[in-house]
Amino acid sequence: MNDDDPAAAAPDPAEGLTLQCRHVWKLFGARADEALRDLGDGATAEAIVARGLVPAVRDVNLSVRRGEIFVIMGLSGSGKSTLVRLMSRLIEPTAGEILFNGQNLLTASDKEMVEMRRHKMGMVFQHFALLPHLSVLGNVAFPLEVQGVARAEREARARKMIALVGLAGREEALPRQLSGGQQQRVGIARSLAVEPELWFLDEPFSALDPLIRREMQDEFIRLQSVLKKTIVFITHDFDEAIRLADRIAIMKDGEIVQQGTPEELVLNPATDYVREFTQAVPKAKVVRAESVMVAAEGAATATVGARTVIADAAPLFLDGAEAVAVTDAGGAVVGHLRRADVTRLLMGG
Template sequence: MTDTDTDVLVRAEGLYKVFGRRTHDAVERLRNGTPREQLDGATAAVIDASFEVRRGEIFVVMGLSGSGKSTLIRMINGLHDATAGRLQINGQEITTISDKKLREIRRTSISMVFQHFALLPHRTVVDNVAYPLELQGIGQAEREARASEILDLVGLAGWGDKLPKQLSGGMQQRVGIARALAADTDILLMDEAFSALDPLIRREMQEQLVELQQKLHKTIIFITHDLNEAMFLGDRIAVMRDGRIVQIGSPEDILTDPANDYVEQFVQDVDRARVLTAANVMEKPITVVADSAGPRTALKTMRDAYSSAAYVVDRNRTLVGTIEDRDAIKLVRKGERSIASIIRKDAVTVGADDVLMDLFIPSVESKLAVAVTDADGRLVGVIPRVTLLAALGPGPGATEEITIPAQPVPTTVIDQVLEASEDGEPLAASALGYEEAR
């Protein structure tokens, strides 16, 4: 996605939020390098924050308590005025507009999901979801119909006539999400939306949010103090510390290339298997043979790569299957010129976006490095088992336990086969030390 004006829904440039006395003077002192701890009578919550949120992405702002993340989201929602800097919502500057215009933007462009649900206790579930439509002046029949559709979307079909107190915490938060979706705004703000839930329910809600996003493509700004949650949900993450944004990047960027010691310490305990993807760790495939190649060419490719097997691709680099060296040796002995008869349709493949957690079983099942293919089935990379383990940070000696299922035929044996075939004298199987039948 390009960073054109239509792609950016939220743009912040040099935002400051200072509470207390002589706030503008405090901003100037901060700009001149004064630490925020040395401001007299003023508290700097957000300092020189600049970022862009693109249409259709989940942008996560994360940090510990006191980092300024909740103040930042309240500035986006118009609940806090900026002390200095610029803030645009869908191209509209909101730091200088009238209160009436700001209320209109908040009603039509921004919805919010709160940490503690903030449901209306004496209204039914369907009436809670329909409430923003009521504020927009939509008739009762239409708003109830739309609310029922959204309840179905979040997995609460049949619960519309219940009161919030009759629902579990996870279900109440689904009502909160449904209410925000009902408003059909461009931007969805979520302030620690899942932090009040039990761990198992929290994970379920995270997964449901990802599923909803795949269907709805909303622009979501998600606030959290949980790095694993940020890594799971975020297309990009802004890490805050002491009011400042110290790094913005993809989950992979944050994990593999932390901007400073603070971020590096922050990511030490992240579950890398749920963050890194096949694309992050894959290597260029080396042992690859064209389906039009002969067995001698295939053997030479495997010999050069010290491998007992190879991937076979067609002219478009679409993965066709695999071959093994022993089968190729038999074809050379028979004088065959095509490898078509020995291609096995058993290649273990994964997608470039698959997380490492999902690669362990394919890695165990594959005789070769796991093949990474694109949406059209083209071979784009491979992941050797040792690379997979190294990406997860194995302890000392972990690689010593790695075993290779199929040992390659010794290079000297392959050389004998190739040399003999060139002389027109195929070697007997007994001379190679292999039986005819495997």
């Protein structure tokens, strides 16, 4: 079920859309495009398999807004990694449209796509793929060298990115001298060095130990607060998804079965499959203050952002406060969060 169908309307510049997929399909096998045309509305997974084809991505519609973290998640084999490669045209779709800032990428030449990936898209994958003979500085500066950027400029920009990911002082280290988490930071710095407008991350932390993974998630949240990139993030871990995402699309058998905010998915799962994903998630970890607040009355000694989740706001009530003020992005008070409502959510209500 695709509940966000961008094919129904032209891109709305006011909405700040960066990337759109319109009825995107990817079938693996001979003469896949002919089979898809023949099947038409009857292109079910079973009918496609009966033709000897593999349905990797089926009729995907989604929109990624400028500056948001859009997480695509699902179990292994759900099609999420194939979809992110279709978005960057590392593999070609069987049918559909992929628009980047209003331009259909499927009409771009190979040369145009190479330039777009070099200058406007950043990519980080599960395997770090660092060049073993180059230092941290050399690895981070490498994509700028490919672009033809002068040495002084590329090294200055690389040093800035290395500092940004917390590796200042390790510029001359080789990859083998770094921990897994540090190597992943180098991969992130390298992809950021080209100052991408759109950033793809395909399970970048899944190979890391749990503690390092949590640390990298914290680092990722910090980086996004500074850089405000448009991000497509792939994961199979729902806890990671709800921690990082502005919105989530859940995939199963090549289809998007539901998409929305973490709060929407947890509170209103559309299918049994989504319900299984979300049933163990405490509501207080996804429900935001703006969803629970009431009209402001009287004074409040503490404040919390409207988008803060209840689990993070709860400690403000430890001193006995009955209400805290909820503020918007500009700092204006838009309501009050009450102790009784927070307690009810924490208790599973």
